[in-house]
Amino acid sequence: MGSNLARNLASREGNTVAVYNRSRAKTDELLAAHPEAGFVPSFTYEEFAASLSVPRTAVIMVKAGAGTDAVIDELLTVFEPGDIIVDGGNALFTDTIRREKAVRSTGINFVGMGVSGGEEGALLGPSLMPGGSDEAWVTLGPILTSIAAVAEGEPCVTHVGHDGAGHFVKMVHNGIEYADMQLIAEAYDLIRRGTGKTPAEIADVFAQWNDGELDSYLIEITAEVLRQQDAATGTPLVDVIVDQAGAKGTGGWTVQTAIDLGVPVSGIAEAVFARSLSSHPEQRAVASDLPGPADELQVDGVDAFIEDVRLALFASKIVAYSQGFDEIRAGAAQYGWSIDLGAVAKIWRGGCIIRAQFLNRISDAYAEQPDLQVLLTAPYFVSALERAQDAWRRIVATAAAAGIPSPAFSSSLAYYDGLRADRLPAALIQGQRDFFGAHTYRRIDREGTFHTLWSGDRSEVAAEDTH
Numbered sequence: 001m002g003s004n005l006a007r008n009l010a011s012r013e014g015n016t017v018a019v020y021n022r023s024r025a026k027t028d029e030l031l032a033a034h035p036e037a038g039f040v041p042s043f044t045y046e047e048f049a050a051s052l053s054v055p056r057t058a059v060i061m062v063k064a065g066a067g068t069d070a071v072i073d074e075l076l077t078v079f080e081p082g083d084i085i086v087d088g089g090n091a092l093f094t095d096t097i098r099r100e101k102a103v104r105s106t107g108i109n110f111v112g113m114g115v116s117g118g119e120e121g122a123l124l125g126p127s128l129m130p131g132g133s134d135e136a137w138v139t140l141g142p143i144l145t146s147i148a149a150v151a152e153g154e155p156c157v158t159h160v161g162h163d164g165a166g167h168f169v170k171m172v173h174n175g176i177e178y179a180d181m182q183l184i185a186e187a188y189d190l191i192r193r194g195t196g197k198t199p200a201e202i203a204d205v206f207a208q209w210n211d212g213e214l215d216s217y218l219i220e221i222t223a224e225v226l227r228q229q230d231a232a233t234g235t236p237l238v239d240v241i242v243d244q245a246g247a248k249g250t251g252g253w254t255v256q257t258a259i260d261l262g263v264p265v266s267g268i269a270e271a272v273f274a275r276s277l278s279s280h281p282e283q284r285a286v287a288s289d290l291p292g293p294a295d296e297l298q299v300d301g302v303d304a305f306i307e308d309v310r311l312a313l314f315a316s317k318i319v320a321y322s323q324g325f326d327e328i329r330a331g332a333a334q335y336g337w338s339i340d341l342g343a344v345a346k347i348w349r350g351g352c353i354i355r356a357q358f359l360n361r362i363s364d365a366y367a368e369q370p371d372l373q374v375l376l377t378a379p380y381f382v383s384a385l386e387r388a389q390d391a392w393r394r395i396v397a398t399a400a401a402a403g404i405p406s407p408a409f410s411s412s413l414a415y416y417d418g419l420r421a422d423r424l425p426a427a428l429i430q431g432q433r434d435f436f437g438a439h440t441y442r443r444i445d446r447e448g449t450f451h452t453l454w455s456g457d458r459s460e461v462a463a464e465d466t467h
Helices: 002-011 024-034 045-051 068-078 091-106 120-123 134-147 165-195 198-209 217-229 250-261 266-276 281-286 302-335 343-348 359-368 379-404 406-421 426-437
Strands: 018-020 039-042 057-060 084-087 109-116 127-130 449-452 460-462
Touching: 002 120, 002 134, 002 217, 018 024, 018 045, 024 198, 039 045, 045 068, 057 068, 057 134, 057 426, 068 091, 084 091, 084 134, 084 266, 091 109, 091 120, 091 165, 109 120, 109 134, 109 165, 127 134, 127 165, 127 343, 165 198, 165 266, 165 302, 165 379, 165 406, 198 217, 198 359, 250 302, 266 302, 266 406, 302 343, 302 379, 343 359, 359 379, 379 406, 426 449
Parallel strands: 018 039, 057 084, 084 109
Antiparallel strands: 109 127, 449 460
């Protein structure tokens, strides 16, 4: 990904790119493979710094963690105040906050930048989410604009916010990506079990969906994956891939951070947990004989069932994005960032993994109402959910009755219903908490905080709020 980003930079008019890798062999290999790039090779940090014009700009593309700190420490010995260090890896945003504070004390700018699009996106045009100082953005803005993806005539890059804001937004992007992928997998599973269609036939369904409101990169590549035949066995590739999904941490970070912020991201969380469950074959093996429904899924009208799945997918996808934007808004408030949610939706329209046609609708919603508290309540999404909800409920009920796991579908629906409920059973939970731990409660009929003397005469007394 680093070499492709360097090639992208070098291909843009006016850019000259110096490259350094701790392995000289890898640098030599890159130069030999791409002489057209005109790379300026460096074999020490001193040579690398000397090859750059002032203010120097270095983009680090290494595995997040200790390696990033090690490269930063080396660059600090050869860079000067006003220079810029950009971390383009998938760093945890709190690490970026720490690094930015430490580097800033030297007079050097540090920028944590989310990069989405994979290796292909890095070469052809990624979605870029830089944080960092306003000063750094003055230099970086034109450089990053030159290499970013372009959607509807607009570059997919914006100055997200200061210090860790860029990596925070990239983290949430990846969390939404987890949910999107899990939802698509559940849709595929339901169609296959319910209709008996082959993967190739289901690929045609997804290709058709990609021509409508579900138009997105992930729907597009799903059709490609389902069409692929395994050369060795002649069977669909999806049938010979082990059903254990990997993860690299950003989805889990999204959920952990949401918990800390008190933001419900249940659809994203269930997608993370579904991958975890898939990756425990030893538990699945011993539990395979647990009782389940006697009858398998039976579908009367195939076309109607597939349309129900499509609508359930669209509704659940709306929930995933809404939850993700809720987390970004809460993170901005917590860490003092000024993040334009509409601008974030725009830069996700091209280059990134979750690029989708309906991001325009999200951008429009925030343009019309910048202080929108719940994305689901924007008029377009209210209409979409009203149109989809009956099908959504049928699919969740059908899957449950047939014993087919659909955690992302069902948790998204439960979130939707919880959000719209006039009253939740949380009142009972507060009563329980007060009983066993004197955690107090508030009342609906008067101001104040109260505690019932459960172990005494059960009278109610005013109390200090311990919520």
